[in-house]
Amino acid sequence: METKETVQVNSESVFNVTDLSVSYGDFVAIKNVNMDITKNKITAFIGPSGCGKSTLIRSFNRMNDLILGAKVNGTITYQGVDLYDKMVDPVQVRRRIGMVFQKPNPFPKTIKENITFGLKVNNMTDNMDDRVEKALTQAALWDEVKDDLDKNALELSGGQQQRLCIARTIAVEPDTILMDEPCSALDPVATKKIEDLMQELVKEFSILIVTHNMQQASRSSDYCAFFTTKTSDDGKRRTGELVEFNETSVMFTTPDKELTEQYISGRFG
Amino acid sequence: MENVNDLRDQLTKTITRPIEKIVKFFITASAFAAILISISIIFTLLTEAINFFQDPAVTFKGYFTATRWTPTFQNPEYGVIVLISSTLYIAVIACLISFPLGLFSAIYLSEFATKRTRKVIKPVLEVLAGVPTVVFGYFALNWITPNIIQRFIPGTGVFNALSAGIAVGIMIIPTVASISDDALNAVPNSLRNGSLALGATRRITSLKIMFPAALSGIIASFILGFSRAIGETMIVTIAGGQYPELNLDPRSAMYTITSSIVNVSLGDTPHGTTAYNALFALGITLFIMTFILNIGSDYIARKYRKEYE
């Protein structure tokens, strides 16, 4: 029998990121990332635009595979398994690690079909109606749409569309949800709803969220990672790097790094 | 100090610039030329077609019920059904070839092909689109018929609907493929990502998300392909034959609307005779058929266009 090397996994953490860098062609977008992501917590990624937050979060569910020329170096383990092992099937990865995008992207189908699509894809076709109701309830959308399940999802408001996208993601019972600026296209009321929702969801899921909104990070996350770009010596290339990774409460009161302090207080970025 | 009246003079449009007027005239004229040409075509077709129906030997009833199209015979019959059925028959064969092949190429190109293969296949399709139809006609007659049709279906004539239909089908593959490809590419990438992020495979994503989302454009490509098949002339004239009786056997020759128009205009049918005027009745029949199809495809494309905004 083959004895697999047993990796010492901190049972508290869902991802371990080691020396990660991601490049597009020969442009290194982000490098030297080392971090452990804690299970059932909200981890926020903040930093100025272009520092590689989206690039990084896409590496957690292999969405970078879909971008021509994107290359991931270093390792990300998910509950001890190397996500970029060549035996790992990205389709299976994405079934467990769901993603909500910056702009709501419901399918041009009915509200119900938006949820049943993922269920069918994942062979979860038993009790579909119950699953639809549960997901919509968890996403705090059920009361608003329960009488219009056959309405086209594109007729919903932006905030409702985004909650539908969250509902369809949690319907397939992932254990982690990645969110890339999920509120950037929404008004403050809709944003508040999504933030409240995250506090409910984190009881069941681990959540990674990219946000450009400092208040949002401080209000709703447990851990916070601050990235910034460093310009190369010739001044031509800007590569993202992790500056500080800390508990959110610490980060926003007594950050370790001077740069973090400057960014948070709005003196830079 | 500038005087108000001086200023008013300067701003008044007194200066005429001849070049402006000339350019404007030509631009306007070109825009209206297309309309004018269309109107005069319809007018010509109509007046001559009316002449055709004024011959006592021609009746509306006969036009739509007779089963022979023999305007130059001693006892002429004008059964347009022969021509319409042949036209539709060959067009349907062409669609059976071009819809699946065109659609699958489009799905392959937009969902599966790497940039490099795309760079090869796209120009090849464009070359196919640029082949003169007369070449397809002789290809059907001299290659498809002897090497494929007659080999596998013995007893097939030299001129046959099957061969013509296949060649027309090949001819319209690029039309279907390129419009369907455009339709698939117009679907926002975010939908594809949304599906893949749920753990859907590429196959399911292309069939269940991308294909339905692009359906309006795909249907439009089908209608346009069908309309081109109906109007196609050279291939069917060369390879489809001129069999003037109602016939639904794909192994035998048929007689499409377009090839009978060619036939009349090439022959020495005297100007002004009923046989000659028949040409215009056919013209208007064909015109109405393709016109309805084009409007239909336009309507479908328009109706579903704004879905994503």
Ligand SMILES: Nc1ncnc2c1ncn2[C@@H]1O[C@H](COP(=O)(O)OP(=O)(O)O)[C@@H](O)[C@H]1O
């Ligand atoms: N698909 C791509 N191809 C090439 N470069 C990209 C691509 N996506 C992002 N980049 C580049 O990578 C860097 C980081 O981008 P991104 O991860 O989107 O940053 P952020 O989300 O922090 O704003 C930027 O310089 C951006 O131009």
Ligand SMILES: [Mg+2]
């Ligand atoms: Mg981003």
